[in-house]
Amino acid sequence: MSLAAAIDVKGWCPGVLRPMLSGDGLLARVRPWCGALRLDEAKGLADASERFGNGHIDLTRRANLQIRGLGDAGVHGLQDAVERLGLVDRDAEVEAGRNIMVSPLTGLDPAEVDVRPVARTLANLLARDATLYDLPSKFGFLVDGGGTVSIAQERADISLKALGQTMAVGLDTPAGTDWIGSTSFDDAARAAVAIAKAFVGLAREGGRLRDLGEERFGQLRALARKRLGPVGDGVSSKPKRLIGVERLVVGVAATFGRLEAPQLHRFATLAGEVGATDIRLSPWRALYVGVRDVAAAQILVKAARDIGLIVDANDPVLRIDACPGAPACRSSSVDTRRDARRLATSAFAGTIHISGCAKGCARSAPADLVLVGEQGRYNVIRNGTTRDVPECSVAAEEAGALLDVR
Numbered sequence: 001m002s003l004a005a006a007i008d009v010k011g012w013c014p015g016v017l018r019p020m021l022s023g024d025g026l027l028a029r030v031r032p033w034c035g036a037l038r039l040d041e042a043k044g045l046a047d048a049s050e051r052f053g054n055g056h057i058d059l060t061r062r063a064n065l066q067i068r069g070l071g072d073a074g075v076h077g078l079q080d081a082v083e084r085l086g087l088v089d090r091d092a093e094v095e096a097g098r099n100i101m102v103s104p105l106t107g108l109d110p111a112e113v114d115v116r117p118v119a120r121t122l123a124n125l126l127a128r129d130a131t132l133y134d135l136p137s138k139f140g141f142l143v144d145g146g147g148t149v150s151i152a153q154e155r156a157d158i159s160l161k162a163l164g165q166t167m168a169v170g171l172d173t174p175a176g177t178d179w180i181g182s183t184s185f186d187d188a189a190r191a192a193v194a195i196a197k198a199f200v201g202l203a204r205e206g207g208r209l210r211d212l213g214e215e216r217f218g219q220l221r222a223l224a225r226k227r228l229g230p231v232g233d234g235v236s237s238k239p240k241r242l243i244g245v246e247r248l249v250v251g252v253a254a255t256f257g258r259l260e261a262p263q264l265h266r267f268a269t270l271a272g273e274v275g276a277t278d279i280r281l282s283p284w285r286a287l288y289v290g291v292r293d294v295a296a297a298q299i300l301v302k303a304a305r306d307i308g309l310i311v312d313a314n315d316p317v318l319r320i321d322a323c324p325g326a327p328a329c330r331s332s333s334v335d336t337r338r339d340a341r342r343l344a345t346s347a348f349a350g351t352i353h354i355s356g357c358a359k360g361c362a363r364s365a366p367a368d369l370v371l372v373g374e375q376g377r378y379n380v381i382r383n384g385t386t387r388d389v390p391e392c393s394v395a396a397e398e399a400g401a402l403l404d405v406r
């Protein structure tokens with residue numbers, strides 16, 4: 001694909017087969033299967049990122065990876081490399097539709113159901129049905145194993161969550177997930193696809209499920225409920241975001257979700273040395289690996305810290321979401337991550353979202369302080385999102401003072 005062709009598809013979700021032009025070249029989004037990368041896949045992606053791109057790898061809010069800084073020639077090399085790793089779909093339409101988040105500890109945490117078979121079936125069904133290519137490009141699914149480190153509170157058009165012996169089924173609404181019923185594990189993927197197909201018939205142009213409006217949403221819910229049973233208690237339990245060690249799982253985070261290629265390669269090597277077979281991704285940009293014992297967990301934590309990964313749940317950087325900003329993104333006039341690093345040294349205890357523009361790629365939930373770049377300055381919003389009305393505008397150097405006036 002040429003740079004010019006990539007410009008034409010801006011606004012779509014980028015993939016490996018259909019990259020998107022950004023400020024530092026083309027970027028390709030890699031969608032791991034069932035939310036996990038085998039260690040050889042992680043190393044292969046790191047190598048390909050360094051060889052064909054600029055070595056910057058971003059962890060995304062949908063638990064994918066983005067390889068940045070590709071040139072025209074590099075795209076083809078990357079596509080070949082990712083295809084050899086088995087991470088590319090049949091074509092760009094199938095790739096674009098495989099938006100499935102999977103809870104990161106599924107199959108690792110004995111307290112949670114291994115829902116990878118449900119996710120795999122869902123991916124296969126989505127790939128087989130051409131009518132689903134009409135879904136909006138950002139239409140997404142999540143499959144949660146019902147553990148404590150849960151993704152069930154994340155936004156997805158259609159959610160499936162293990163609850164006892166059933167899968168709860170949820171639909172996205174402007175107020176969050178509406179858990180409308182439940183079904184068996186065997187039927188869950190088919191139920192999700194049936195709802196998605198019904199949505200295609202009801203949808204407004206380009207709108208997501210939460211944009212349906214009351215009447216059409218009611219129709220969809222009524223249709224869906226015909227094949228569902230009641231939902232059990234506890235479907236809305238509070239999720240946890242593990243960083244550090246719990247049982248035999250280690251969670252680490254990258255600063256603002258940015259990994260460098262050698263860092264990912266080294267982390268995959270370290271993970272193999274302590275008994276892991278894969279690396280799990282999460283929508284909060286943490287990586288998880290299962291280890292053989294507690295001593296191995298401690299070894300991995302120390303080694304991960306040594307290569308610059310975050311291993312402490314109280315690290316102040318974890319309170320800040322910052323998109324790539326300028327110069328990596330052409331929509332930004334501010335260097336968001338440089339400014340985020342400055343703010344991370346303050347004693348401010350609240351959440352901060354620093355966004356290069358009002359699109360707010362890094363975070364959709366409200367934050368205590370939101371800074372939105374515009375013409376080289378930041379619009380300031382408190383207790384809101386990038387879409388809210390700002391109370392004032394400040395220069396980047398003045399942003400630190402905002403953290404003192406609480």
Ligand code: SF4
Nearest residue numbers: 323329332356357361
């Ligand atoms: S929020 Fe705006 S500036 Fe930041 S990455 Fe998204 S489009 Fe680019």
